[in-house]
Amino acid sequence: MRRWLRRGIYALVILAVSNLAAAACVLPACFGPAENWLLPLALLLAALLAVVLARPLGRRPLQPTRRIRTLAGGTELLGLFLVTVTGNLVSIVWFFRLLAPWAGADGYETGVGWLVCGVHLLVIVTVEAAVFWSGMIRVYLTSVQLGIKHRVLAALCGWIPFLNIWYLRKIIRITSDEAEFETEKWELDAARAESQVCRTRYPLLLVHGVFFRDFRYLNYWGRIPKELQRNGAAVYYGQQQSAAAVEDSGKELARRIREIVEETGCGKVNIIAHSKGGLDSRAAIAHCGCAPYVATLTTINTPHRGCIFAEYLLGKIPEAARQRIADTYNAALRRLGDEAPDFLAAVTDLTASACEARNAVTPDDPGVVYESVMSWCRKAGHGRFPLNMTQPIVRHFDGRNDGLVAVESAKWGSRFTLLEPTGRRGISHGDVVDLNRENIPGFDVREFYVRLVSDLKRRGF
16 A cells, blocks of 8 residues: 555656646746746755655665665656656646647747747656656666567667557566566575575585586576575586587586585585586496595486487588588687587487487496486477577477477486476476576476475485
8 A cells, every 4th residue: 555655646746747847937937927936846846756766666665685676666667657658648738728828829820839838848758758767777777587689679669659658568567577576586585594495415516508608607507506505505516618528528527526525525416417417417427436426416408318309410411511510619619718629529429329328338326316307398489599499390309398308308317307387388498497587487497496405405415
């Protein structure tokens, strides 16, 4: 109730500033000095407008962080803009009708009437522009869910009458839902802060998939690591190269595991590995002597039995073309820090025949708990570019898939968890590691990992 009252007061302030400021400019000239009291009133309302723009949520906002407060404040201002623009359109018509008897035909012929109307309109446009841009800049700078697409489309639709209003309402809905969702996440974390539900006995080692790296400022795992750390987890990263043969990546991971164990004295690690990272982790355990240092391995959307479609594509693409693609990729990744990237070796190791041969000589270690997770999409449109593009091809060769990996290929270990898509939205290969930082209806990716890690803690890992 208090929030709606504040919104009503703020809307009245914006409408009052728009119209009384204009009146202060033109009415004294029309009716004489008796109306000069409008000027100090307009200045007072302008000060109130500055308060509205500076504190659109009032003095005691409920949002827990500056980013969420700024986002919610921008959303509030955009909502106020829609309401007050409608009110000002009515006031413009009323003002023109009020002015018409005074100005008369002569007034408009001499330009006085047009000048008064122009000043009134200019003041209203200026006030509304201040409200609109104050809100739009806030949401553009702080929203994660808008993404590049909605930002670009909003800028383009802004020039098309009626369509701009429709898209503005869409932006308000997206940013409002985001602010509410993020606030609820913080409240949940605050309520269980003392429990430290993710403080496992052994630290977490997050292992990325193929064609990606662990960059410092562009986290492969999106918002997941911070959420886990907020709930007590100790998080480390695999830091292997983006593309290499499974055995080579396994050796890199083995060095990384030993480094973590030696530096921290933790004894073992819990590995959570995505995509090819799961194959790399199995190689590190089975072939590089890391079994004593690994408590659990949880693979996420990992092609343990390979991809039939990958084998088909490699067979269809001419060797010269394959080599050109590989050389281009390898050269680019060397510049980004990979010491010896090998595109073709990485892709070949993901084929069904290569995985079958490797599985025969890579047994699970009895001292390590192996578990797996998989998600899938009903159609390519359920994922985001580019990891969704091959979904129809994979479906043709491998059946249900997440855009790259088939469900049947991902099953491994003593426990298998299948994340079923809800409604129209699936959970793609990138979604399951929060690659796009998208809030998916029906699937809270951050909370899924909190539950996964808290279960490791419950079982003593």
